[in-house]
Amino acid sequence: MLRNYLKIALRNLWRNKTYSAINLAGLALGLASCLLITFYVIDELSFDRFYGNADRVFRLNADIRFGGADAHYATTPVPMGPAAVLTYPQIERMARIRDESPGMIWKGQEKIQERQVYADSTLFEVLGLPLLHGNTAKALTQPGSVVITEKMAKKYFGVSDATGKSLLVGGTKHYQVTGVLPDFPENSHLRADVFYSMTDYPDNLSDNWLSNNYLTYFLLRPGASPVEVERQLNELYRKYAGPQALKTLGATFADLEKAGNSVKYSLIALTDIHLHSGREAELSPNGSIQYVYIFSAIALFILIIACINFMNLATARSAHRAREVGVRKVLGSMSRDLIGQFLTESILLSLMACTIAVLLVEMALPTFNNLADKHLTLGLLQSFYVFPFLIGIALFTGLLAGSYPAFYLSSFQPAAVLKGKLTAGMRSGRLRSSLVVFQFFASVFLVMCTLVIYRQLRFIQEKQVGFDREQVVILNDTYGAPAKQLKEELSRISGVESTTVGGYLPVPSWRSNDTFFPEGEINQEKAVTMQSWDIDTDYLRTMGMQLLSGRGFRADMATDSNAVILNESAVRLFRLQKPVGSHIAEISDRKTGKTRELTVIGVVRNFNYESLREQVGALSFRLGKVPQGSTSLRLRAGEIPATLDQVKQVWNRLMPGQPFAPKFMDEAFDGIYRSEQRIGTVFLSFALMAIFIACLGLFGLSAFTAEQRTKEIGIRKVLGASITQILLLLSKDFARLVIIAALLAFPLGWLAMDNWLQGFAFRVGISWWIYAVAGLLALSIALLTIASQSIRAASVNPVKSLKSE
Template sequence: MIQNYIKIARRNLLMNKTFSVINIVGLAISLASFILIALYVTDELRYDQHHKYADRIYRINSDLVIGGTDLHLATSSDPMGPTLKAEYPEVEEFVRFYNSSGGRLIKKKEQFIHESKIAYADSTLFRVFTIPLVAGETSNALNKPNTVVISESVAKRYFGTVDVVGKSIETNNAKESPYKITAVFEDMPRTSHFQFDFIFSMHNVNYPWNSFLSHNFHTYVLLADGTNVASFDRNFAQVIQKHILPQARQLMDINSMEDFERSGNRIHYSLMPLQDIHLHSDRYPELGVNGDVQYVRIFSFIAIFVLLLAYVNFMNLSTARSATRAKEVGVRKVLGSKKKWLVTQFLTESMLMVCLAFFLAIALAALFLNYFNSIAGKELAFTDLFSPSFLSLLLLFTLLVGGLAGIYPALVLSRFKPVSVLKGKIDGGFRRSKFRSSLVVFQFLTSVVLVAGTMVVYQQINFIQNKKVGFDKEHVLVVKGTQALGANAESFRHSVSQLQDVQSSSFARFLPVANSDRNDNAFSKDPVMNESNSFNAQRWDIDYDYIPTLAMEILQGRNFSRAYGSDSTGILINESAAKVLGYANPIGQKVYMPYDDGQSIAYTVVGVVKNFHFESLRQQVGPLLMRLGNNRSAAAFRVSSNNLQQFIGQVEEEWKARSPALPFSYHFLDESFDAMYRVEQQVGKLAISFSFLAVFIACLGLFGLTTFIVEQRIKEIGIRKVLGASISGILVMISKDFVRLVLIAIVIGTPLTWWAMNKWLEDFAYRIDIEWWMFAVAGLLAVIIALTTVSYQAIRAATANPVNSLRDE
């Protein structure tokens, strides 16, 4: 019996090649899209799950509000971890990472290589995180100064083998002793929120230890099994009273934390689950580039809707063929075929098409995997696509949904009355089928939402890239690691500045882009700091030429000048800092910065800089104070060259003339700025790709419904033509029902899209206003697409010979 069902199903598919191809291809495209998005989502969801104690590892987050400045940090103080372990038995272990020093220059033979994936960590690292070793032992790794553990790939790159335990590596710092390699670990999985190749001993960090008021360490704790995290979080209040308040009193006049908080200030700590960091943390500074759970949800919905669109088409195209199957059903029923046999027959045909679409979808997903990786910023491999577990679940899901999609056409076809169908008549019609009309509305509702949403995303990205950010990011070359030149750093900058294409230059450790150095400090308006006069702000050390090199604007006062010897205690502030200080004219006013010994240094405000965005446009511009300093970790050059490659070659020559062993590393400031919004750019590309697919699949559905209605009304069209109806009149008659449904989709989709995109834009402190024309364009596009799709079948029916339409066999 089953063999017979399959044979008949195969014959029907071959006999109706056009419908079969459209159905299978439409299903395959939607399934391929679903597969790729499913790979993306599962990859995002499995971050940090490879650690043995992943469900018991938490990071300590810090939330500080001081003087109106609000900081949400992924870091905490250096004694926080040791204190929690010593005083609370729920903490089995802790580990800290310190990586604020940026990259390091590591010596390989006679050359130095700039390595950026470095950190310092406690010897407890391997007791908290699961990082398998390929050489060495965890018991003595990092427990002494001048020790280091390295990744397997680094060991092979520097030494050609992993058997390097006991060997040493050198940095460019002549004052440092060589670091002894105590272990080699497997390369960290791609699905880890931190990626390190070199992990140095925490004993080598030059830091003012035991300060609860400085937050520069990523601290993780391993809690005992069964610990109530919500209850444990309340212990931080005790830590603040016992340890932080006494240190705070040394710097400011503060009676109690209650007084501190009544002044609008706040210090709060909380535990964040390790497995939530990648998708749910947008704090500063992160150890890597995190994802966003919002985008995971968005693409999950897109995947589901694209798949639903395809199955809606499947039902529409299947029922569109009902007129051609009417006599077959009638004959089968007259010969005694039962309804369940007919349902089984049509379900077999549906499942056969679904299975063919499944295998085609796998091939399409494999074919477009590299393209998907390029626009999604992923490194998904073919092994991910063809893993037995993923394929099994996908096949089971496909068969399940395929069965659900096929049951409706099967029931529709099997319920035809023999007397009616043997005359070639089918009860009901398109206009009377609310279910079928709802499917069309759903198809174009999804299309309108995706098209309008994509336009909003692209408008926001365009706004970000073209917004005036308070500095000129174009044509600024940044040369990294200039501090490695030592005494030659100044001569390098001077020589490059003499090149014809250089307009100005500056040593620039701090830059207004992501992944640049940052430095938070507490300041006060008075010599004695208290809860009412203190505020927190960024403190950058710059030189005399920083402001003109970055093309920033001085609104009040002046820039630092070599003509003023007093500028060593001068300070520039931005508009946000001026607002926090509250002075009508801040020029000449004093700002005080306390030190750990309880003393403070007074700075005089010499100028107010127009606000510039030094973080993402997702955040408001915070207060910033800039003082004169000599930080030579990077040099910035404003250039006007038309031949940048030639200019870069000249700069590299100046570098090599001073230190041929040191690597020459550079980037342009606008590239770093664009990198801050790479996730949004990837979302835009993905959105437009899947919007196109959704529209294409919706067109297939309309094609099927048009075929269905034309077949139902073929005799009506013939009679109208005999009575003198024009082709345009028949075209309008057939098209108006579809246009009405598309207009309903637009009416429903417009407020839905407006609400969804407003929620997305809430993440940006600076954002566009959603304009009416975005929805008008999306709606007009939907109407045009619908009319274009319908017109083909409508014109074909309108131009057909009415004699053929009216013939009754």
């Protein structure tokens, strides 16, 4: 029986090549889109699951509210990990990481930036990550030891086993390679290539509980409760940090909490870090579970739209197969036999479409990887669960798409259909209309989301952020005396307007929080936590920042070593009526609580030094003693290429062996929102795909309707109706369905995008024209699709339509 079904199915598909091609195209595009998104979702969900102890490893996070500022860190105090593992038996092991990326390593005379961290010797045992070469337990126990990845071993030494070899770091210190790690896969939040022993980091034995700088990982014993361990860790923190807070701030934890301050530590599973964290001081940019949900919904939408497209096309051909059904029933075929026949055709078509979809995915993967910033390959199909999933989704699609046409066609009454009366079958007008509404509901929703995302991104690019990021070039890794000489020589180049040296920039760079008090009063209720940046005398001019009052730092003013410049947010928090000339205090020694008085010499206009997702926080500028970190240059317009050539010549002379890698500040600024830009582009691509597939379904339904109303159209033409009138007659029902779909999609689209926009402190509104554009776009495309079938039906000679009457 199955062999007969397959044979007839293949014959039907071959006989109706155009129908089969359209159906295959719709299903293949839908399945390919679904498969691409499935690969994306699988990759996002797979992060950090390859570690041997992934199910028992947790990282400690910090949520701090103090001095009017909220901070959410992935880092904790330096002594917290060691104290916890000694105090609580539920914690089997602990490991800390101090991020110091990037670092400069010498390869002969060449200086190369690498991703580097300092790590406890227990890190690899905590993660369950074996070394390719070396002893896991001893690799980082001694000062001067380093573990590198296999990629680094081959890069610097030309061999995989580089143990025992020496690595020159910073041009002054040699580290001995004591272990080689396998290269980290892309689906790891930890992607460093160089691991130095924590014993080499200066403050690794510090007992400071009031500073959060170390990522701390715990390996819990089997059966240990993360909730209970989390409670114990907060108790531990209060026990040791309390006396230090009392000594430094003159207040107990109870006093601090009464003033609205709080410190809470929480555990996050290693496998949840990538999608559920997104905190300050993360080791790498994280994803978002929100986007996983969004893309999963898009995949489902597109797959359902493709199935609806199949149903509508199959239904549109019902008149061609009605007589076949009638003849089969007269010859004794049961409804279940006919259902089996039609489902076989549907599943066969779906399996063929699935094969084409895999080929389309292979062709589209490079482009998709570029859009989504991924490194996906068809190797995912080799996973034990992906291939069965693919076959399952093909069968599911075939059954879902073919069930309605199968039951619809098999329900025809043989006497009626042999007389040419097709309407005796299933009354399914409402169902078909509902399917069209759903198709365009999904399409309008996706178009709305795309428009809002692009409008927000354009707002970000055009917003005045308080500094001028155009024509500013950043040169990283400039430290000490060479940086000072570099600044002096670069300032002499005619195309350079100004130059500043310092690691604190209004794009991703160094950050430092400190606590200050107004008028020299050490009162925890009036404490202000704010960013404290060291800059030089040319910083404000180079960055294009505006002083609202007072002055900037001057090299000839010795008193500026105890001066400070505040931004508007800091002035508000300190409640300074006349800020210039006022005094504030900073804690100069955390152990003794000793303070130093600072004089406010200027107020700078607020600028967005963090993402536009955040409000502008309080910030202070101090005059830095030793220039270090980065050198930034403001270049004159129209002379940039020639100026950069001169800058490169100076760089190569003063920084021999160090690669010249200028980076424009506007590019660094745009990089903050690269994730949203990628999401917007992917959204647009899949929205257009959804609309295209929906139009294929609409094409089928309009063909079905024209076929059902052939005689009505013939009569209307005999009675004098024009082609335009008939076109309007056939189009108005579909137009109504698209309008209903748009009206249903508008509120859901508004809810989804309003929720997404809440993640930005500075955001656009959802204007009325977004609804209009999304609705009119869907309506226009639908009417153009319908018009092709309607004009064809209206152009038929009425004699041919009515000859059997």
